[in-house]
Amino acid sequence: xxxxxxxxxxxxxxxxxxxxxxxxxxxxxxxxxxxxxxxxxxxxxxxxxxxxxxxxxxxxxxxxxxxxxxxxxxxxxxxxxxxxxxxxxxxxxxxxxxxxxxxxxxxxxxxxxxxxxxxxxxxxxxxxxxxxxxxxxxxxxxxxxxxxxxxxxxxxxxxxxxxxxxxxxxxxxxxxxxxxxxxxxxxxxxxxxxxxxxxxxxxxxxxxxxxxxxxxxxxxxxxxxxxxxxxxxxxxxxxxxxxxxxxxxxxxxxxxxxxxxxxxxxxxxxxxxxxxxxxxxxxxxxxxxxxxxxxxxxxxxxxxxxxxxxxxxxxxxxxxxxxxxxxxxxxxxxxxxxxxxxxxxxxxxxxxxxxxxxxxxxxxxxxxxxxxxxxxxxxxxxxxxxxxxxxxxxxxxxxxxxxxxxxxxxxxxxxxxxxxxxxxxxxxxxxxxxxxxxxxxxxxxxxxxxxxxxxxxxxxxxxxxxxxxxxxxxxxxxxxxxxxxxxxxxxxxxxxxxxxxxxxxxx
Amino acid sequence: xxxxxxxxxxxxxxxxxxxxxxxxxxxxxxxxxxxxxxxxxxxxxxxxxxxxxxxxxxxxxxxxxxxxxxxxxxxxxxxxxxxxxxxxxxxxxxxxxxxxxxxxxxxxxxxxxxxxxxxxxxxxxxxxxxxxxxxxxxxxxxxxxxxxxxxxxxxxxxxxxxxxxxxxxxxxxxxxxxxxxxxxxxxxxxxxxxxxxxxxxxxxxxxxxxxxxxxxxxxxxxxxxxxxxxxxxxxxxxxxxxxxxxxxxxxxxxxxxxxxxxxxxxxxxxxxxxxxxxxxxxxxxxxxxxxxxxxxx
Numbered sequence: 001x002x003x004x005x006x007x008x009x010x011x012x013x014x015x016x017x018x019x020x021x022x023x024x025x026x027x028x029x030x031x032x033x034x035x036x037x038x039x040x041x042x043x044x045x046x047x048x049x050x051x052x053x054x055x056x057x058x059x060x061x062x063x064x065x066x067x068x069x070x071x072x073x074x075x076x077x078x079x080x081x082x083x084x085x086x087x088x089x090x091x092x093x094x095x096x097x098x099x100x101x102x103x104x105x106x107x108x109x110x111x112x113x114x115x116x117x118x119x120x121x122x123x124x125x126x127x128x129x130x131x132x133x134x135x136x137x138x139x140x141x142x143x144x145x146x147x148x149x150x151x152x153x154x155x156x157x158x159x160x161x162x163x164x165x166x167x168x169x170x171x172x173x174x175x176x177x178x179x180x181x182x183x184x185x186x187x188x189x190x191x192x193x194x195x196x197x198x199x200x201x202x203x204x205x206x207x208x209x210x211x212x213x214x215x216x217x218x219x220x221x222x223x224x225x226x227x228x229x230x231x232x233x234x235x236x237x238x239x240x241x242x243x244x245x246x247x248x249x250x251x252x253x254x255x256x257x258x259x260x261x262x263x264x265x266x267x268x269x270x271x272x273x274x275x276x277x278x279x280x281x282x283x284x285x286x287x288x289x290x291x292x293x294x295x296x297x298x299x300x301x302x303x304x305x306x307x308x309x310x311x312x313x314x315x316x317x318x319x320x321x322x323x324x325x326x327x328x329x330x331x332x333x334x335x336x337x338x339x340x341x342x343x344x345x346x347x348x349x350x351x352x353x354x355x356x357x358x359x360x361x362x363x364x365x366x367x368x369x370x371x372x373x374x375x376x377x378x379x380x381x382x383x384x385x386x387x388x389x390x391x392x393x394x395x396x397x398x399x400x401x402x403x404x405x406x407x408x409x410x411x412x413x414x415x416x417x418x419x420x421x422x423x424x425x426x427x428x429x430x431x432x433x434x435x436x437x438x439x440x441x442x443x444x445x446x447x448x449x450x451x452x453x454x455x456x457x458x459x460x461x462x463x464x465x466x467x468x469x470x471x472x473x474x475x476x477x478x479x480x481x482x483x484x485x486x487x488x489x490x491x492x493x494x495x496x497x498x499x500x501x502x503x504x505x506x507x
Numbered sequence: 508x509x510x511x512x513x514x515x516x517x518x519x520x521x522x523x524x525x526x527x528x529x530x531x532x533x534x535x536x537x538x539x540x541x542x543x544x545x546x547x548x549x550x551x552x553x554x555x556x557x558x559x560x561x562x563x564x565x566x567x568x569x570x571x572x573x574x575x576x577x578x579x580x581x582x583x584x585x586x587x588x589x590x591x592x593x594x595x596x597x598x599x600x601x602x603x604x605x606x607x608x609x610x611x612x613x614x615x616x617x618x619x620x621x622x623x624x625x626x627x628x629x630x631x632x633x634x635x636x637x638x639x640x641x642x643x644x645x646x647x648x649x650x651x652x653x654x655x656x657x658x659x660x661x662x663x664x665x666x667x668x669x670x671x672x673x674x675x676x677x678x679x680x681x682x683x684x685x686x687x688x689x690x691x692x693x694x695x696x697x698x699x700x701x702x703x704x705x706x707x708x709x710x711x712x713x714x715x716x717x718x719x720x721x722x723x724x725x726x727x728x729x730x731x732x733x734x735x736x737x738x739x740x741x742x743x744x745x746x747x748x749x750x751x752x753x754x755x756x757x758x759x760x761x762x763x764x765x766x767x768x769x770x771x772x773x774x775x776x777x778x779x780x781x782x783x784x785x786x787x788x789x790x791x792x793x794x795x796x797x798x799x800x801x802x803x804x
Contacts, residue, residue: 013739013740029740030740031739031740031741031749032738032739032740034701034704046753046757048753048756048757048760049749049750049753051753051756052749052752052753052756052788053749053753055788055789056741056745056749056752056788057740059788092800093760093761220790221790222789222790222791222795222796222799223789223790224790225790226786226787226788226789226790227790310695321696
């Protein structure tokens with residue numbers, strides 16, 4: 001039987017999945033790698049460890065589940081987290097670790113550019129909000145603060161570029177990931193001169209741009225051998241996690257949006273137009289030259305509930321986070337909608353869309369003497385989802401949204417899915433494949449092989465669950481509390497900043 | 508608790524003649540503040556304190572520590588200890604100074620011939636004490652253990668030498684166990700694992716066993732293996748191979764180190780073992796890999 005392999009180089013781990021040509025998952029494996037925080041704002045990963053882990057996981061999956069059953073791999077498609085930067089020297093050797101999307105070292109540079117007319121111009125051209133996550137800001141930071149590394153750099157790669165260069169040859173970047181660098185003009189599909197100038201580099205410091213269907217060439221002979229693959233396997237460069245999660249979530253038509261919540265989260269729509277948000281709150285990433293994936297990301301998804309569980313959950317059996325989490329969710333069930341007036345701002349990690357405030361911090365608001373632990377549990381979940389809703393609301397200033405699909409471990413907890421339906425007052429379905437990124441990468445490969453005529457057709461093949469229908473009386477309650485939530489989020493800017501400065505003070 | 512003061516010192520107290528590894532053992536009740544009675548200085552042995560009463564303001568290993576009743580303080584050989592203002596403080600405490608031979612470069616505790624601890628236990632205990640580096644622990648059993656030890660030493664009944672040495676062994680075990688339990692939050696495995704990973708990287712040349720790694724995070728091997736698999740996708744030993752090969756790749760690309768040295772530095776038994784493992788994964792022997800990524804000149 002023929003099969004397609006997808007390789008997803010994620011934030012904490014690489015996930016490799018195998019699909020048959022009908023899109024059924026026939027095997028999967030993962031391998032994690034650490035993130036290093038050598039300074040509070042730094043977030044780095046070792047590119048060679050990511051490479052070896054990728055190779056190791058691929059080899060394990062192939063030798064355990066694919067080769068013994070005589071499945072024939074015909075294509076391998078890649079996806080990766082956005083916004084990573086890896087400087088390499090002229091010999092192709094990494095100059096230190098890769099800087100991940102979560103790295104905040106460039107917050108000064110970002111603030112400066114964001115508040116300038118040039119920043120607005122660059123946002124319009126590139127579609128990427130000006131933020132420390134963006135490679136534009138990271139390279140600028142290196143230029144200003146790490147001249148030695150900056151000068152030695154032959155090219156600034158993404159992690160995926162490095163992995164693919166190791167497996168094949170050449171330094172390539174797909175338009176999808178490129179459109180998340182803050183350096184690509186998404187209308188003209190070329191590097192944006194003004195952004196390059198700001199970062200202090202020329203286009204030759206960046207990888208070569210190619211479409212998502214592009215093949216970087218054959219797998220190097222040594223890896224054909226170690227993985228037991230033939231030289232005909234078609235390698236596809238693929239796209240970014242965000243764009244593929246949208247495709248794999250089956251969202252392609254007008255009026256649809258997808259909500260993904262894992263540790264972090266995002267709300268996304270697909271369209272043929274760039275959404276030009278005056279307040280620079282939304283991103284616009286390219287899937288192909290025809291389609292844009294637009295939306296907003298939040299830092300504070302499942303990771304916030306995980307934090308809550310770690311602090312306040314009952315750990316009867318040691319380490320069992322998921323069990324403890326689901327017990328907490330049960331407690332929340334017994335608390336009325338709106339948590340009897342207890343509100344939670346979930347900004348534990350600062351926030352991106354829609355407030356884009358790295359200084360924002362979490363808060364429980366409106367505690368009274370009758371509130372019990374269950375109220376805090378429910379308020380925490382509600383706060384995380386209000387934040388998702390506020391991104392959806394921002395999107396609805398530009399497009400209509402009639403139905404929602406959701407994926408990711410947090411948003412697919414039935415209790416949370418129902419809450420989303422109620423808060424949005426729209427039906428919400430769950431994707432059948434919990435890993436929508438891999439599903440998207442499969443659809444991309446399958447479209448490339450002409451199994452589907454187009455990406456639209458591919459997206460429509462995604463099977464969704466029966467929708468969770470909104471309950472209007474709950475929606476009315478959520479609306480009242482959301483209005484306070486929204487006002488609180490933007491009211492505390494000075495206090496957030498003063499407090500964060502105190503938090504950073506070495507006492 | 509009505510306990511009287513006592514002090515036993517090696518060379519002065521007859522009771523310690525048969526215990527050359529105990530340099531000092533005693534219980535002190537201090538009612539006055541005497542300036543310069545406890546100046547910060549380096550310890551050349553393993554010091555264990557148990558606070559019975561009062562409050563003590565000390566510096567241990569350059570960190571300020573306030574000790575309350577029920578606290579056990581631990582000072583490793585080479586670390587400094589003393590009153591933060593140069594004096595002892597008011598209250599009562601047990602102390603025991605042990606002449607352990609050393610904690611060697613690999614983190615192995617070498618107690619001496621009197622001890623019955625196995626080589627693996629010494630390895631684990633030494634590493635745990637060294638790496639967790641928690642100078643103050645809450646271990647309530649220590650009071651009873653020290654009390655029993657005092658009884659044995661003073662009453663000198665049949666078999667007391669064996670008993671005392673056993674007691675010291677179990678004291679070390681109990682302190683190490685508590686140290687891992689306190690160092691890791693049982694709630695946060697990813698955080699715990701990250702710490703362990705750093706330890707592995709710093710001691711990559713060491714031939715880690717699953718038991719040792721599990722001991723570092725205070726789990727039994729079975730639970731540890733399951734947790735690691737769940738979290739990383741790899742069994743502990745495969746995860747270790749992953750780190751070893753990743754580090755080796757870096758060294759092969761970046762430095763002009765000979766391949767046998769890389770093999771040993773990254774924890775392979777031999778260059779042969781290195782070569783086979785490396786080739787299985789990358790399709791190339793280390794030498795071939797270096798040639799095809801020939802970047803250092």
